[in-house]
Amino acid sequence: MANFAAKLRLPPMRETQWKILAGPILIMLILAMMILPLPAFLLDLLFTFNIVLSLMILMVAMFTQKTLDFSAFPTVLLFSTLLRLALNIASTRIILMDGHTGANAAGRVVEAFGHFLVGGNFAIGIVVFAILIIINFMVITKGAGRIAEVGARFVLDGMPGKQMAIDADLNAGLIGEEEAKRRRNEVTQESDFYGSMDGASKFVRGDAIASLLIMAVNVIGGLIIGILQHDLSFGAAAETYTILTIGDGLVAQIPALIISTAAGVIVTRVVTDQDVGEQMVGQLFNNPRVLVLSAAIIGLLGTIPGMPNFVFLLFTASLLGIAWWMRGKETESQAAGGSRSKESRDAARAQADAVQVTEASWNDVQHEDVLGLEVGYRLIPMVDSAQSGELLTRVRGIRKKFAQEMGFLPPAVHIRDNLDLPPTHYRILLKGVEIGSGETMPERWMAIDPGCAEGELPGTPCQEPTFGLPAVWIDEVLRERAQILGYTVVDPSSVIATHLNHLIATHTDELFGRQETQQLLSRLNKEMPKLVDDLIPGVISLTTFHKVLQNLLAERISIRDMRTIVDTLAEYAAVQNDPDELTAHARIRLGRAITQQWFPGNDEIRVIGMDMNLERLMIQASQNGSAIEPGIAENLMRQTEKALAQQEALGAPPVLLVNQPLRMMLSRFLRRVYPQLAVLSNLEISNNRTVRMTSIVGGQE
Known part of the structure; x- marks a missing residue:
């Protein structure tokens, strides 16, 4: 019997199930109040609960630091409005049924608001009630509704710019997939919130209008019922029912006014790490x-x-x-700062005095760093972790993302200040030689025109250093306006980080030296020791192995799939020692990855093709060891430029597809002028993909 009872025992209710049921139960209670007559004592409880609920909503709105922390506010606003209307219906029913019995017919709360707050004078009550309605309807509700409407429009207009900024940070390696997903969800939630607030504000406005109509219905209905059904005089009926109606209206309008104020607080606050009280006190009394x-x-x-x-x-x-x-307080803080700066100056002077002149040694010889970043003195806070500089963190993110994508860890970026540079300039060095430079404004934001921005922004015109796009340095207060106009807005650290990331990707093969090759082999030796020991140096030299990997990286081919590369070299290196030929074999084996890199998914592949007669002519010239004729070379360059422009207009990758024997020669010839072009052979395309030529290079013009 006990076992049978145990089988019938229901599982314990989870802690959160009551929260799930709270909404449906509240709706059922509201519907019950509209339909069933309620005793006066229960009305007192519900009116008091309505006041407490409105105060709680206002306090939560005041102490909320971010708008999305109270994302349930539009729904709460709807429920509270329905609760007030249900209470109005319930109180109206009891006022009209039992109002002739006295001032406490609708409960002690309505009586207190009708007598104590307005002194029992219904004329004063009508004036106070009208003033509350005007304040709520004309000032707070109208203003909050307008702000919610404009905020919803601005948030929706600014969504593309925010999404582009998130994608730019993700592509630059500044954030990961999880952080990007979280930010996209936050942008979507923000747009949903302001859209909901725009609609919810209409409920509050309708509630204010309904209060006026309910008051008129109660007064007129009370006069008719009091005179015709209960034989009251006109004066007695007017005083009794008007006082009750005024008390009922006041007890409903005060919570409505509080909740409207909470709605205004939510939509007017600027997002910071402070609540409303801290913002007001901190900004009003800071000077x-x-x-x-x-x-x-x-x-x-x-x-x-x-x-x-x-x-x-x-x-x-x-x-x-x-x-x-x-x-x-300001004097104390300045004195403390002055004493600290004096102590630091004394320490620096003591350290300088302690330095002694020594003889030159080999320790004074400094080799060039593989990657270097030099900044002017005004950019030092951006690279100083003690001053919360973000650039160091972003550089680490770039190296980590690069290692995950390309298959090897690039050299560390050595950052130093350079007093010979202008204060806001920087330059990027590769083995001591400048490969890129630019200028940033530390206290401003760069608004980049991606080609679809509308309108102009006040600021300092400039050029985005990575891709040469037109841009403007703007103040932070114009950031949201720029995003709404279609600009991509990035901070100064992101400008430098994106430039650095682009240059690292452009010079990948130069960053992969013999030291990186040896480190990669050490890693491979742990995973497949037998294969590596048999291959190097028995079958292929370290120099040839390094050159093959450099050739792949020079054309942006990832070397993550080292198993395939090593297997290919082990198969062909015994009969072929030319690094270029070995690279061609490795590319064919990596064809699936190359195809997926340039043409993700399973859609049709759109490429630039080459005229068959020209291909045949160039293959013969290549076999004979002849160079490309000047006329053919000029025509080839001109048509390639037109084909690349057409590919860009179609939104297709800049890929030229040729026969395998021509791939290496054409790649080296064309990529000197068009570094963005990828030259693939027909053997490197996956067999299961459909290929379509969007244009032909080398035909008759």
Whole structure:
């Protein structure tokens, strides 16, 4: 029997199940209040709960630091509005049914609001109620609704720019996939929130109108019922039902006013790491001069005869006291900062005095770094971790992402300041030689025109250093406006990081030296020791192995699939020692990865083709060891440029497809002028993909 009972025992309710049921239960209660008559005591409880709920909503809105932390606000606004309307219906029913019995017919809460707050005078009650309606309807609700409407439009207009900024950070290696996904969800949630707020504000506005209509219905209905059904005089009926109606209206409008204020707080706040109270106090009382000037003005007004001198002078003394206290705090902080700077200067002077002149030695010889970044003195905070500089973290992210994509770890980037550079300039060095430079504004943001931006921005015109796009350095306050206009807005650290990432990708083969080859072999030796020991140096030399990998990297082919590369070299290196030929065999074996790199997915492959007669002519010239004739070379360059422009217009990758014997020669010939071009052979394309020629190079023009 016990076992049978145990089988019938229901599983314990989870802790969160009551939260799931809270919404449906509240809706059922609201519908019950609209349909079933409620006793006066239950009405008191519900009116009090409505006031408590509105205060809780306001407090949550005040202490929320980010708008999305209270993303449920539009739904809460809808439920609270429905709750007030249901209470209005329930109170209207009891007022019209039992209003003739006395002022406490609708409960103690309605009686208190009808007598205590307006002194039992229904004329004063009507005026107070009308003022509350005007404040709620004309000022708070209308303003909050307009801000929500504009905010929703701005957020929706700015979504493409924000998405592009997230994609740019992801492509530069500044963030990972999870962080990018989190940011995209946040952008979507923000647009959904403001769209919901735009709609929810209409409920509050409709609630204010409904309150006026309910008040008129209660007064007119009360007069008719009191006079015709309960034989009350016109004056007695008017006073009784009007007082009850005013109390009912006030007890509903005060929570409505509080919740409308909460809606205004939510949509008007600027997102920071502070709540509303901290923002207001911190920004209103952070300047002693403002307080002193305000005290001077109010003090002058307080000395005018006939003015309330005591009150004005009291506020004057209070403002001066606060200003004096804040000025003292500023002096203490400056003194502390001065003592710290003096200590640092003394320490630097002592260290300089301790340095002694020594003889030159081999330690003074410094070799060139493989990768270097030099910055002007105004950019030093960007690369100083002690000053929360972000560039170091982003450089580490670039190296990590590069290693994951290309299959080897690039050399570390050595960052140093260079006083010979202009203050806001930087330059990127490869083995001591400058390969890129640019200028950034540390306190501003770069708004880049990707070609679809509309409108102009006030700022300093410039050129984006990586791809040469037109851009403008703007102040941070214009950031959202720039995103709405279609600009891609990035911070100064991202400008340098993107430039560095592009140059590393461009010079990949130069970064892969013999040291990196040896480190890669050490890694492979742990995973497949027998194969590596048999291959190097028995079958192929380290120099040839290094050259093959460099050839692959020079054309942006990843060397992550080292198993395939090593297997190919082990098969062909015994009969072929030419690195170029070995590279061609390795590329054919890596054909699936090469195809997927340039043409992701399974769609049709759109490439640039080559005229068959020209291919035959160039193959014969290659076999005979002849060079390309000048006329043919000029025609080839001109038509390649047109084909690349057509590929860009179609949104297709810049890929030229040729026969295998021509691939190496054409790649070296054309990529000197068009480095973005990829030359693939027909043997490197996956057999299961459909190929379509979008244009032909070498035909008759």
